Amino acid sequence: MRQKITLLSVLLSVLLLGACGQSNQSDQEFLTEFDGKLEHVHGIGYMGEKGIAFASHDGLKFYKEKTWYATTDQNNDYMGFNVVDKGFYTSGHPGKGSKLPNPLGIQKSSDDGKNLSDVAFEGDFDFHSMGVGDINHAIYVYNGHGNTQLSSGLHKTLDEGDSWERVKGEGINGEIVAIAVHPTNEKMIAVTTKNGVYLSEDGGEKFLPLEENVNGTAVYFSENKLWYGTFYSKPQLTTYDLEEETKEQISLPKLGQDAVAYFDKKQESDEMVIYTYQNHAYITKNKGEKWSQIVTSGKVD
Structure with a gap:
C-alpha cells in the first residue's frame, strides 16, 4: 500500500511540474528584443504588463516603455485579434514549425500567447472580421463564405463557441470590415463597412447608421463610448457617447491620405494607440493633443 501511495505521489509531482513548465514559461524565454518590421498587422491591444500587443503575420510584437519585443514561440499569422480582460482571442494561420491546424479557426490564450486553445472551427475557418467583448467574451464573426459548419454572414456565440447563431444584420450597407463588441453588454455591437459605421443594441438583428457615405x-x-475611424477625403477618429448620443472628434496626427485601421485605449487613462493602413503607429497619452510615432512604414522606432 505504501509503495502505491509513493508511486502515486511521484506521478502527481511529475504532472504538476509538467503543467507548471507549460504555463509558467518566463518572459525571458518567451520574449526577445525586437528591431525589425511589422508586417500584415491585424489587431492591436493593451495587454497588461506586457504593454501594447501588435498581432502580425509572424507572431506578437509588444511595445513597452519605448522598447520593442517579439515572441520566440507561437509566431503565428494572427488575424481577427482581440485583447480581452484575460488574454486574447484570435484567428489566422499557424506559423513556421507550429503544430496548430491550418487555418486556426478561433483560438484563445490566457497566458499572453504562450499557449493557445481551440474555441471553434479549428482547421476550417480563418476570420478577418471578428469582435470579442472584453469582459463578457461574446464573439461575433463575419463569414464571407459558408460551408457545412457555418453559413455565410454575421454570426455570434455567447457560450465560448459551443453554439452559434446567425444574426440578421439588417441595416448594414456593404461587406463588414471590422467588428467591436461592448465589454459587458453582449447585445451591443458595432461594425464598419466601406459605406459607413453601424450600431446594434439587439444582438446584431438590426443596425442603425452612425455614419453613412464614408x-x-x-x-x-469602452464601457461608455464607441470609438470609430472613418475616411472621406481625410481620416477622422470619432467618439460616440452611448448614453448622451453625442459625438466628439479626436485630433489625429498628420496622416495625409492614410486612415486608422486599428485603435485601442488604455483603461482608466487618456492613453490611446492607433495603427494605420500605411503601417504607421502612433501613441498619445493626452487624448490626442500630442501623438508620438512608434512605427514608420512598418519599421519600429
Whole structure:
C-alpha cells in the first residue's frame, strides 16, 4: 500500500511540474528584443504588463516603455485579434514549425500567447472580421463564405463557441470590415463597412447608421463610448457617447491620405494607440493633443 501511495505521489509531482513548465514559461524565454518590421498587422491591444500587443503575420510584437519585443514561440499569422480582460482571442494561420491546424479557426490564450486553445472551427475557418467583448467574451464573426459548419454572414456565440447563431444584420450597407463588441453588454455591437459605421443594441438583428457615405475603418468600445475611424477625403477618429448620443472628434496626427485601421485605449487613462493602413503607429497619452510615432512604414522606432 505504501509503495502505491509513493508511486502515486511521484506521478502527481511529475504532472504538476509538467503543467507548471507549460504555463509558467518566463518572459525571458518567451520574449526577445525586437528591431525589425511589422508586417500584415491585424489587431492591436493593451495587454497588461506586457504593454501594447501588435498581432502580425509572424507572431506578437509588444511595445513597452519605448522598447520593442517579439515572441520566440507561437509566431503565428494572427488575424481577427482581440485583447480581452484575460488574454486574447484570435484567428489566422499557424506559423513556421507550429503544430496548430491550418487555418486556426478561433483560438484563445490566457497566458499572453504562450499557449493557445481551440474555441471553434479549428482547421476550417480563418476570420478577418471578428469582435470579442472584453469582459463578457461574446464573439461575433463575419463569414464571407459558408460551408457545412457555418453559413455565410454575421454570426455570434455567447457560450465560448459551443453554439452559434446567425444574426440578421439588417441595416448594414456593404461587406463588414471590422467588428467591436461592448465589454459587458453582449447585445451591443458595432461594425464598419466601406459605406459607413453601424450600431446594434439587439444582438446584431438590426443596425442603425452612425455614419453613412464614408469609409468606416476601425471600431472599438469602452464601457461608455464607441470609438470609430472613418475616411472621406481625410481620416477622422470619432467618439460616440452611448448614453448622451453625442459625438466628439479626436485630433489625429498628420496622416495625409492614410486612415486608422486599428485603435485601442488604455483603461482608466487618456492613453490611446492607433495603427494605420500605411503601417504607421502612433501613441498619445493626452487624448490626442500630442501623438508620438512608434512605427514608420512598418519599421519600429
